[in-house]
Amino acid sequence: MSADVCAVSPGGDRVGSAADQGRSSVIPGLLLHLLSSASPRSVGAGEFLSVLAVRRYLGEPSGEAGPGAAPCYLYDVTVADGNCRLRCHLSPRLNPLVQRNCVRAGCGIRITRCSLVYEEKRLNRCFLQIEALELGGTEHRPQMDTSAPGCAPLRTLASTQRGRVLLATMLSATPVKGGRTHYLPLWNNTDPSGPEWNSSKHSPASEDQLDACGFISLQHLARTWRTRVDFPHLLVRVMYKSRLRYYGRPSTKVDFPYQAYLEVADQSGMMTVVLWNSLCREWYQSLHVGAVLLLHRYSAKQGYQQRTWAAHCDSQVKSFRFVEICLNPREPRTKIQIVPTKQVKAEWRLPDIKYNFITRVELDKMPDPYTCDIIGVVTFVGRCQRRRKEEGSEDFYLYRWVHAVDGSTQQPFILELFATSQPETFQQIHPMTYLVCTQMRVAREFGVLYLTTSNESQIHISGQHKGQPYTQDPKVQAFIQWVKGQHEKQLLKKSVMGGYYSFPPAPSLFQDYCKNLNDEAVLTSASDLKRVIASLHYREHRRIALQAVIAAVRYIGPMELVEGQGTDHVQNARGVSGPSLKEDNASSQLSSEPVQSGERPEKDLNRPAERLRNAPTKAQRRCQSPVLNHYALRRRYPLRNSRKTDNSKGQTSRMSRKASDRVPADTVNGKGFSQAAEEPVAANKVSDEDARTEEMEMNSTSRCTWESTLWPEIKEHLSVHLQFGQLLSESVPRTFDYKHRDFLMQQCNLQPAEYKTDTVTSNMDLGRFGPACDHGYYSVTIVGINHQVAIDVVFRPSMKSHEGICTLGYPMESHDNRLASILASGYICDEQSTSGNQEGPASASPDHIVRTAADLDNLHVICIMDLCHHGGDNSEAILNKIYRVTA
Numbered sequence: 001m002s003a004d005v006c007a008v009s010p011g012g013d014r015v016g017s018a019a020d021q022g023r024s025s026v027i028p029g030l031l032l033h034l035l036s037s038a039s040p041r042s043v044g045a046g047e048f049l050s051v052l053a054v055r056r057y058l059g060e061p062s063g064e065a066g067p068g069a070a071p072c073y074l075y076d077v078t079v080a081d082g083n084c085r086l087r088c089h090l091s092p093r094l095n096p097l098v099q100r101n102c103v104r105a106g107c108g109i110r111i112t113r114c115s116l117v118y119e120e121k122r123l124n125r126c127f128l129q130i131e132a133l134e135l136g137g138t139e140h141r142p143q144m145d146t147s148a149p150g151c152a153p154l155r156t157l158a159s160t161q162r163g164r165v166l167l168a169t170m171l172s173a174t175p176v177k178g179g180r181t182h183y184l185p186l187w188n189n190t191d192p193s194g195p196e197w198n199s200s201k202h203s204p205a206s207e208d209q210l211d212a213c214g215f216i217s218l219q220h221l222a223r224t225w226r227t228r229v230d231f232p233h234l235l236v237r238v239m240y241k242s243r244l245r246y247y248g249r250p251s252t253k254v255d256f257p258y259q260a261y262l263e264v265a266d267q268s269g270m271m272t273v274v275l276w277n278s279l280c281r282e283w284y285q286s287l288h289v290g291a292v293l294l295l296h297r298y299s300a301k302q303g304y305q306q307r308t309w310a311a312h313c314d315s316q317v318k319s320f321r322f323v324e325i326c327l328n329p330r331e332p333r334t335k336i337q338i339v340p341t342k343q344v345k346a347e348w349r350l351p352d353i354k355y356n357f358i359t360r361v362e363l364d365k366m367p368d369p370y371t372c373d374i375i376g377v378v379t380f381v382g383r384c385q386r387r388r389k390e391e392g393s394e395d396f397y398l399y400r401w402v403h404a405v406d407g408s409t410q411q412p413f414i415l416e417l418f419a420t421s422q423p424e425t426f427q428q429i430h431p432m433t434y435l436v437c438t439q440m441r442v443a444r445e446f447g448v449l450y451l452t453t454s455n456e457s458q459i460h461i462s463g464q465h466k467g468q469p470y471t472q473d474p475k476v477q478a479f480i481q482w483v484k485g486q487h488e489k490q491l492l493k494k495s496v497m498g499g500y501y502s503f504p505p506a507p508s509l510f511q512d513y514c515k516n517l518n519d520e521a522v523l524t525s526a527s528d529l530k531r532v533i534a535s536l537h538y539r540e541h542r543r544i545a546l547q548a549v550i551a552a553v554r555y556i557g558p559m560e561l562v563e564g565q566g567t568d569h570v571q572n573a574r575g576v577s578g579p580s581l582k583e584d585n586a587s588s589q590l591s592s593e594p595v596q597s598g599e600r601p602e603k604d605l606n607r608p609a610e611r612l613r614n615a616p617t618k619a620q621r622r623c624q625s626p627v628l629n630h631y632a633l634r635r636r637y638p639l640r641n642s643r644k645t646d647n648s649k650g651q652t653s654r655m656s657r658k659a660s661d662r663v664p665a666d667t668v669n670g671k672g673f674s675q676a677a678e679e680p681v682a683a684n685k686v687s688d689e690d691a692r693t694e695e696m697e698m699n700s701t702s703r704c705t706w707e708s709t710l711w712p713e714i715k716e717h718l719s720v721h722l723q724f725g726q727l728l729s730e731s732v733p734r735t736f737d738y739k740h741r742d743f744l745m746q747q748c749n750l751q752p753a754e755y756k757t758d759t760v761t762s763n764m765d766l767g768r769f770g771p772a773c774d775h776g777y778y779s780v781t782i783v784g785i786n787h788q789v790a791i792d793v794v795f796r797p798s799m800k801s802h803e804g805i806c807t808l809g810y811p812m813e814s815h816d817n818r819l820a821s822i823l824a825s826g827y828i829c830d831e832q833s834t835s836g837n838q839e840g841p842a843s844a845s846p847d848h849i850v851r852t853a854a855d856l857d858n859l860h861v862i863c864i865m866d867l868c869h870h871g872g873d874n875s876e877a878i879l880n881k882i883y884r885v886t887a
Contacts, residue, residue, distance in 0.1 A: 026081040028154055031128070034116045035162050042115050048108040048136055052085060053078040053754040054098055055183040057175040061250035070393050071249055073184070076176055077103065077130065079111075084154055088114070088128045089176050097133075099394075101538040101871030105755040108136030116166070119177065124165050127176040181255040182281075186753040187386060187538070188398040189246035191423040193753070196281055205294045205337035210235075213294070219268035222320040225300035234295040234325070235339075236264035236273075237350045240310035240439065240456045241289050243421040244280060256281055260421075261324075263310050263456075264293065267349035269318035271325060272303060278329040283336055284421070289438075289458060290353050290469045292339040297332045298325050310439055310456040311371035313354040353469035355438065357476060359408035363442070363449065370442040373470070374413050374451065375479050376404030377486075378431050379494050382501045383730070383748040385541040385868065391521075396540065398750075400426075401501050404435050407482035414450040414503065415440070417459065425459050427749045431495035431736040434483070436460040436470060446507040492736065496772040498748045499733030500796070502880055505826065506864050510883040513545070513864070523547060523862075526784025529791055530720060533877070536869035539750060543880070546863045550856040550882075551711040551790065552781035553819065555704035555846040556727070558774040704846050706853035714787050724877035725779035725792030730870045731878065734769040744769070751871065775799060776846065780823075780879055782863055793865060795879040798827045799844075817844055818852035820859075823882045860885040 026047045033043050059072040075090040075098050088111075090098065097103040113132040119125040154170070157163030174181050185193035216232040225231075240263035248257040258280035262273045273295075275283060287293070303324040312319065327334040344350070358372045366372065380403035386396040398419040403412040415437060419426055429435065438458045440451040453459075460468060470476055507513050514522050524532060524544040532544065708714075715721070736744065743764050777796040783789070814829050815821040822828055830844040862883040868876040 027079070027084055027086045028156065030111070030114070031086075031154065031157060031163075031166065034114075034128070035157065035160060035166070042113050042131065044113050045111045047081065048110050049079040049081055051077060051103060051105055051107050051109055051755070052080050053105055054103060054186060055175070055753060056098075056186050057178070057180045057183050058248050058252075059092075059250060060178045070390070071395065073394055074175070074177060076183075077109075079109065086128065086154075087170050087176060088130050089117070091129055091131050094130065094133065097135075099537045100869065101751050102135060103133070104751050104871070105753060110134040110136075116162075117177075122179060125169060126162070126165050127169050128166070184246070185423070187750050188396055188419055189248075190243055190398065190419045190421055191426075192244065192281075192285060192421060193423075197285060202283075202286060202336070202338060205339045205343070207343055209337070210294070210339070210343065213296075217268040218264075218266050218271045218320060219318075221300065221325075222269070222271070222323050225323050231298060231300065234264075234266075234293075234298070235348060235350075236266050236271075236293055236295065237353075238287055238289050238291045238293065239263045239265050239270060239312075239351070239353060241287065241458060242455050243419070243457075244284060258284075260284055261307075262287060264325075265317055265351050267351070269320050270312070271320045271323065273298075273325045273327060275327050276329065279327055279334065279336075286338065287336075292341075292344050292350060294337040294339055295325070295327070296335040298327055298334050300325055308455045310454075311356070313356045314351060317351055355470050355473050357470070357473055359475065360406050360411055360413055361408040363413070363451075366442050368442050368444045371454065372440055372442070372451075373436070373438045374404070374406070374415075374440060375434065375436045375470075375476055376406040376413055377483065377491060378429060378433050378435050379403045379405055379412055379491065380496045380501075380733075381429050381431060381498070381745075381748060383498050384427075384539060384750050386537065386539050387541060388537075394537075396537070398426075400429075400748075401503055402429060402435070406479055407486075416443070416450060416452040416503075418453045418457075420453060420457050420459055422459055425461055425464065427745065429459075429461055430741050430745050431497060432488075432491060432738060433462045434465065436465065436468075436476075438470075445504045446512055448504040450504060492738065495736035496733045497736045497744045498730070498766075499772070500731040500866070500868075500876065500878055501733065502866055502878075506881050510862055513883075526786065526789035526791075529722060529784075529789060533722070533867060533869075533875055536867060536875060538869055538871050540869055542867045544865050544867065546782065546865060547785045547885070548782045548861060548863050549710075549785065549858060550708065550780060550823075550853070550861065551714060551783045552707045553705070553850055553853045553856075554725075554779045555776060555850055556779060557704075557776045557846070558771075704850050706850050708857050710858060711781070711783075714783055715790065718783075718788065718790050720789045722789070722791040722877075724875060725781070725794060727777050727794045727796065728870065728874060728876055729766045730874065731794070731796075731876050732766075733772040734766065735772055737769060740764070740769070773798065778850075782879070785860065791877065793863075793877040793879045795823065797822050799830050817849065818855055819849050820852070820855045820882075820884075822849060823856075823879070824884070826881050 026045055026049065030043065030045050053076075055076045055078075056073050057076070059074045072092075073095075074092065075095060076087055077090050078085055078087045080086070090103070094103070103109060111130055111133050114128055114130050117127055117129045119127075154167060157167045169176055175183060182196065183194055185191045213233040213235075215235050218234070218236070221231065221234070242261045245259045246257060247259060248254075254277055256278040258277060260275045260280050262275065263270055264273050265271075275287075300323055303320075303322050305321070309321070327336065355373045356371070357375060358366065360374075360376070363372075380401075382401035384398060384400050386398055389395045389397060400417055402415040402417055404415065405412045417426070417429075417437070436459070437451070437453070439454045439456040441454050443450055443452050465471060522545060524546055526546060526548065529546070532542070536542065730747070734744065747766060773796075777794055779792055780795045781790055781792050812825075812827060815825055817829050828844050828849070862885060864880040864882070866876075866878045866880050870876060
């Protein structure tokens, strides 16, 4: 679609495009058009605008919602036209566009309908509300300095009363609607977000103040807190620190509804200090573990017992849990001062910070839920994912999986890291960094061991260790000595980042799988699959169980995997996308309402389906493209016909493969072939022997497909066939490249709320980083037991002998390598996984595995599937394992 053509809903006006009135006048022209009307009218902009920021905040209570109603959220969008910025409110009907990461910082949108809205419960407050919009087809880079003042060209609006009201709303730093005073982080509620959270320079306590103060001990406070109102100064050291807790609800009247608690201690004992509301914004990021605080004008009350507690490592320090100290922003406002380290006196006898570091070899002996601290070199970092707190809620936990080794054994620490209110640290974790995690809890599920963060956990990475209290711990010193003797290249070989990672593994028995689930959450009906996938938010991970039969299996080799990742094709369920999404070559239309007749040609609406139907078959692609010559076919299936060729031919094939391995990386194109391999082979130079070889290999490819005897009949009567059988590029774990670590971290982290030019690396592609495992995958067609709904999913088994992230921590036993066994276990027993005195397993070749699929014909199974949404129309559906249903 041309930028000068604007799709506008009936009844709306159109503001001239940049071509008509100059690029700098798009936003001012839009606003002047609205302000000149006697009533707020619906208008549209004729030019694409750049999205600079997407901000989230708590919505207003609805009339039907009670005081304990689940929170709902609103979104403000900052757009720019190349010269000025404008902060708009996104209509709640368009919220799914943000929740599915369609509207995001850095993209381009065309506002097809907007209006001027006045707040009826507040005086002199109005704002621009986007009612409908159109998305740009490709990543849109803002053409302006994002740090420059963005409202200067809009000063002309101040000539009218309505313009002055609108300008005042845009210039304020608070959300435009509802009277809220602050924004929330875009993807969770745990992290601090916005410049108001940055650590400000607080005046430290001076020596004269310390000498003049009369201190009260925590022990004395615990005895007298009920009989006193005004307490003397407290001098304490921070021993533990919790993550932030956001307790905002639509009916909450507090400006900053946050809470955090600290465990503080002096020479007499330990007590809880609770930081309330706006003091969290001012002080949370300045109060570090080990800091010495001088507190005054605080209050004390009975301790709240229904919460978690840090595991104390010093048994000599007494804990007073029945009372807690409250630091309030008013009535009275607590005075907090940090004592500089050089002014801390030994005579105060403040306790030192003690830790409970353990090595990986010691972890196996620790009980559940033991609390410990660990240090290690990171070898694997998973992508950031989100887990919904409650069904139907818009609140999520943010977490990722990490592996770290410490040299005590070959096995790594497997860490489930939830957000700890340290967003900069959480987002900067990458392989080869030195990671310290404190207050980690031991977790065991069905014999599988890992560590998970607690409410009091803190995370530190390379660059943050200097001055930390743990640096003198003996086990930390021992780890440093081990690291000095390691070779960086050896650690890099084992370093992996991103991709699909499922842990802990599902148990062997379905009865065990059901133990931790509610009865209603155990099984998902096939008819609900489309709704469940459509309801996924950005990077939301969900595991479901489905009663089904396996209808078809197809093996997709490593080279086919590379080709699939290089295309723009997005597999999606028919009608699955949340908002209406129509794509063409230039852009895609997203609106809160169905497209009206006459707005877009009918042929445009069918283009995605048309591209799917008209996609060339594999044989056609082979004939059309000179890339797929006989050399490339041997590369794709190097083991297919090794037994059927003579020795000289096998030697030639091996030499050609070795030669291809020596081709420099920069000579390999986006599809994974070297430039030499791309040269077309003339027809008169292809020998009969080569032609026979290619025919044999193509016949071998056909043997990697199986269909149930009932599948031809079933698929004729399906009501829905969801297609997620192509492995997404985001699902592939990648070998880590330290030089490009920033790009890899960007791909594994969540979409940022604000556009920053210094962090944009969109010109790179994930496909240039090799997969950590390249043995292909299987596309499996699953049909619900009522034969009405089918879904194609990805199944990517690991190799038992492969010491990679996919197998670590799994209890692995040998099996017969039949497809039913592989689907039930999640791994293949290849020949390398058996010792010399054991009988080797059956062949691990895809040919053999797919031939055994007949065992699954019309077999009733329960499929465990992992779902994850990657933004836009990219949804991932991966088969984790199956359980056989017995009568």
